[in-house]
Amino acid sequence: MIKFLDLSKQYLSIKADIDLAISTVLSDTNFVSGYQIQNFQDEFASYVQSKYCLCVANGTDALEIAIQGLRLPPSSDIIVPANSFISSSEAVTRQGHNIVFADVDPQTYNVTEATIRACITPNTKAIIIVHLFGRPCDFDSILPVCREFSLKIIEDCAQAHGAYYKGSHVGNLGDVATFSFYPGKNLGAYGDAGAIVTNSSDLFNYCRLIANHGRIEKYNHVIEGRNSRIDTLQAAILLVKLKHLDKWISIRNSLASQYIYELSSVLPYQFPSLYPDSQHAYHLFVISHPKRDSLRSYLASLNIQTGIHYPISLSCLPAYEYLDQSQYTPVANRLSHNILSLPIGDHLVPADISYIVETINSFEKA
Numbered sequence: 377m378i379k380f381l382d383l384s385k386q387y388l389s390i391k392a393d394i395d396l397a398i399s400t401v402l403s404d405t406n407f408v409s410g411y412q413i414q415n416f417q418d419e420f421a422s423y424v425q426s427k428y429c430l431c432v433a434n435g436t437d438a439l440e441i442a443i444q445g446l447r448l449p450p451s452s453d454i455i456v457p458a459n460s461f462i463s464s465s466e467a468v469t470r471q472g473h474n475i476v477f478a479d480v481d482p483q484t485y486n487v488t489e490a491t492i493r494a495c496i497t498p499n500t501k502a503i504i505i506v507h508l509f510g511r512p513c514d515f516d517s518i519l520p521v522c523r524e525f526s527l528k529i530i531e532d533c534a535q536a537h538g539a540y541y542k543g544s545h546v547g548n549l550g551d552v553a554t555f556s557f558y559p560g561k562n563l564g565a566y567g568d569a570g571a572i573v574t575n576s577s578d579l580f581n582y583c584r585l586i587a588n589h590g591r592i593e594k595y596n597h598v599i600e601g602r603n604s605r606i607d608t609l610q611a612a613i614l615l616v617k618l619k620h621l622d623k624w625i626s627i628r629n630s631l632a633s634q635y636i637y638e639l640s641s642v643l644p645y646q647f648p649s650l651y652p653d654s655q656h657a658y659h660l661f662v663i664s665h666p667k668r669d670s671l672r673s674y675l676a677s678l679n680i681q682t683g684i685h686y687p688i689s690l691s692c693l694p695a696y697e698y699l700d701q702s703q704y705t706p707v708a709n710r711l712s713h714n715i716l717s718l719p720i721g722d723h724l725v726p727a728d729i730s731y732i733v734e735t736i737n738s739f740e741k742a
């Protein structure tokens with residue numbers, strides 16, 4: 377069986393360090409404000425080359441708090457890519473703003489200057505850019521339109537730990553960025569966790585206030601905030617795992633290169649290229665196929681698990697029927713029927729990739 381995700385193999389490879397980190401937290405019993413939290417925030421900030429890192433309870437809270445931290449006028453329009461996970465748009469509505477879904481490019485599955493421009497209203501104040509699948513979005517091509525309309529830029533880096541864009545780690549391109557440490561992400565905790573990173577001390581301090589009940593002292597609350605903290609246990613686990621992240625990202629990259637090389641003679645599909653001095657984090661390896669569903673069943677029948685990210689574009693979800701925007705995102709809607717995520721990750725070896733490609737090849741010939 378080639379699993380889409382297998383966290384047990386990775387745990388066994390770092391078991392001694394993880395178990396020690398966990399037992400240290402258990403004996404310290406400092407479950408919500410252990411020293412591991414500050415240590416991890418410092419190390420993660422330095423890993424992503426950002427000045428400040430605030431850990432929160434999960435990646436969705438990170439987005440919500442980052443948006444709140446920007447203090448936009450109430451009911452602002454915020455642009456969200458139509459092909460993403462629902463967190464990207466939930467965060468907008470939960471902060472009292474309006475979602476405007478942007479269509480995507482058929483090659484990169486991401487927004488473009490033109491699809492952003494088509495969404496601009498007099499009320500547009502911000503955009504959430506998503507480094508979807510771990511591929512840094514085409515930032516330089518969308519920056520001019522963001523500047524022209526003074527849009528605040530929130531980077532959703534939930535899938536992009538380890539990704540670089542023209543020499544800088546993602547998370548430094550806009551005003552504020554968010555990460556998720558959901559267990560299946562490139563850097564995953566053993567439960568929920570997330571982070572906000574920024575180079576603005578003002579934004580960092582305000583987000584920190586929001587995430588901790590608006591308090592400056594134990595019972596002195598200067599604003600009404602909320603509770604969104606990372607557990608010490610998760611920070612301790614992430615500290616161990618961060619040391620291995622670059623190695624895991626490079627495994628993902630080498631498996632992806634193998635896929636691209638071996639698939640080039642099998643599928644007509646073109647993989648989007650990268651810019652110089654940039655790195656894809658390959659959280660997901662996504663292909664597009666006109667007979668996606670039958671290919672997926674065929675692979676499953678030969679014990680190859682796959683995923684779909686995402687089977688329904690955000691604008692077509694029942695949750696967003698009320699927005700009535702699906703007609704503006706035809707490319708995202710069409711892609712949702714053709715995209716297929718093949719297994720990738722440090723649980724796999726090159727022979728697995730060759731087997732998957734051979735199986736796709738036999739499907740093509742059948």
Ligand SMILES: *Cc1c(COP(=O)(O)O)cnc(C)c1O
Pocket residue numbers: 434435436437460461463464506532534535555556557558568569570
């Ligand atoms: C996983 C994910 C999130 C949410 O992260 P959680 O930690 O699960 O809340 C947000 N955006 C994208 C693009 C994601 O893939």
